Amino acid sequence: MYQLIRPGLFALDPERAHDWTVGSMRRLGQMLGPRYPLPGRSVSLAGLQFDNPIGLAAGLDKNAEAVSGFSRLGFGHIEVGTVTPKPQPGNPKPRVFRLTDDWGLINRFGFNNDGLDALVRRLNNHPFAGVLGVNIGKNKDTPNASAANDYVSCLKAVSPVCDYVTVNVSSPNTPGLRDLADAKRIIEIVKPVLDARDLNRRRQRLPIFVKLAPDFADHDLEQVLEALLELSVDGVILTNTTVQRQGLQSHARHETGGLSGRPLTKQSEHCLRIADAHLSGRMPIISVGGIMTADDAQTRLALGASLVQIYTGLIYTGPGLVKQIVEKTR
Numbered sequence: 027m028y029q030l031i032r033p034g035l036f037a038l039d040p041e042r043a044h045d046w047t048v049g050s051m052r053r054l055g056q057m058l059g060p061r062y063p064l065p066g067r068s069v070s071l072a073g074l075q076f077d078n079p080i081g082l083a084a085g086l087d088k089n090a091e092a093v094s095g096f097s098r099l100g101f102g103h104i105e106v107g108t109v110t111p112k113p114q115p116g117n118p119k120p121r122v123f124r125l126t127d128d129w130g131l132i133n134r135f136g137f138n139n140d141g142l143d144a145l146v147r148r149l150n151n152h153p154f155a156g157v158l159g160v161n162i163g164k165n166k167d168t169p170n171a172s173a174a175n176d177y178v179s180c181l182k183a184v185s186p187v188c189d190y191v192t193v194n195v196s197s198p199n200t201p202g203l204r205d206l207a208d209a210k211r212i213i214e215i216v217k218p219v220l221d222a223r224d225l226n227r228r229r230q231r232l233p234i235f236v237k238l239a240p241d242f243a244d245h246d247l248e249q250v251l252e253a254l255l256e257l258s259v260d261g262v263i264l265t266n267t268t269v270q271r272q273g274l275q276s277h278a279r280h281e282t283g284g285l286s287g288r289p290l291t292k293q294s295e296h297c298l299r300i301a302d303a304h305l306s307g308r309m310p311i312i313s314v315g316g317i318m319t320a321d322d323a324q325t326r327l328a329l330g331a332s333l334v335q336i337y338t339g340l341i342y343t344g345p346g347l348v349k350q351i352v353e354k355t356r
């Protein structure tokens with residue numbers, strides 16, 4: 027079915043296709059309400075129960091407009107955001123590009139979002155029965171020296187309306203954000219967030235995950251993981267998009283931004299291998315980046331991931347990918 031719709035969607039400008047998709051999912055959710063996650067291999071992690079190991083990655087439903095609609099696909103968890111304290115428009119358009127021959131995307135959205143108040147309003151008493159995460163970031167005009175305040179404001183506002191929070195220090199599209207991701211700086215951001223931790227929407231201690239870029243040298247990644255272990259973070263999400271460009275065919279390959287999809291598969295897998303070897307089960311890993319098929323997802327779980335997330339795979343393979351992954355990994 028998706029193979030019939032895809033050419034129409036791909037004929038649209040990528041941001042219009044994105045907006046159309048989110049709008050359609052929002053209307054679907056309004057008509058049918060949320061769906062219970064598809065039953066699959068259940069996962070217990072950081073005190074949360076996941077009915078299956080597949081989640082929606084951050085960035086597709088940035089403003090939490092379409093959680094019910096996306097839940098119809100069967101996800102065990104849905105991560106909305108990145109949200110910043112104040113609304114912001116993001117970078118000038120065009121800011122997302124299809125690399126069709128490579129099954130990839132490049133985006134430089136720059137945390138365009140409606141801001142914290144709008145997101146919290148939409149998630150208040152949300153009926154989604156699966157696990158609901160909120161990915162938090164800082165506003166573009168907040169200097170790195172006071173970035174921790176932005177993260178803490180977001181954490182305090184979203185805790186009562188979600189199940190977990192992801193601290194995003196890995197977007198390549200907010201100037202200087204990745205400077206926050208060396209081991210020392212990461213402690214300065216994450217420690218105040220952990221100290222401000224409250225109860226989640228189920229009145230449990232709120233789990234906090236940290237999402238990292240794939241562009242670390244192996245040793246630097248190990249150092250960051252060590253810092254996260256010392257802080258007793260509840261899990262690490264590996265990976266965000268990459269700034270590297272290798273072996274790409276498509277015209278848009280030179281665009282600035284974060285690259286996702288098939289060209290990221292090997293790099294994300296490599297990060298997972300490094301992290302799994304270093305952590306030896308001391309902290310759960312959520313793997314994301316270039317999971318385009320059910321086999322890709324199965325590989326990640328076999329390599330030590332507890333959960334997986336998808337974004338670009340939904341665009342190229344289609345929404346049926348969620349069910350395929352649930353069935354393959356059961």
Ligand SMILES: Cc1cc2nc3c(=O)[nH]c(=O)nc-3n(C[C@H](O)[C@H](O)[C@H](O)COP(=O)(O)O)c2cc1C
Pocket residue numbers: 083084085086088107108122131133135137161194197237265266267285286287288290314315316317335336337338339
């Ligand atoms: C258009 C687009 C927007 C994204 N926005 C965000 C975001 O706001 N916050 C975030 O943590 N990750 C964001 N991501 C990264 C994804 O969550 C994911 O980590 C990355 O795309 C790799 O997964 P994939 O290859 O399955 O897409 C975005 C990705 C894309 C393609």
